[in-house]
Amino acid sequence: MSHEAENNKEKDFGYNWVNSSRYLFYLQVLCIIAFLIGGCYQLYQHRYKGKPDVEVQSSTKYTPEYK
Helix, strand or coil: CHHHHHHHHHHCCCCCHHHHHHHHHHHHHHHHHHHHHHHHHHHHHCCCCCCCCCCCCHHHCCCCCCC
């Protein structure tokens, strides 16, 4: 019966630190990759769309034009 209990402990997440550390490492890598992809996607969505066509008053230019 003790052999069966030890066999179950080998499969348990809390007792087998080799499998649990491997699992936590891959989970951490997956989360970092997900955050990087999400951040890149958000930067792509809010990217600079180009120079807007703004109407500037002629009296505020470098060489002003008055009426």
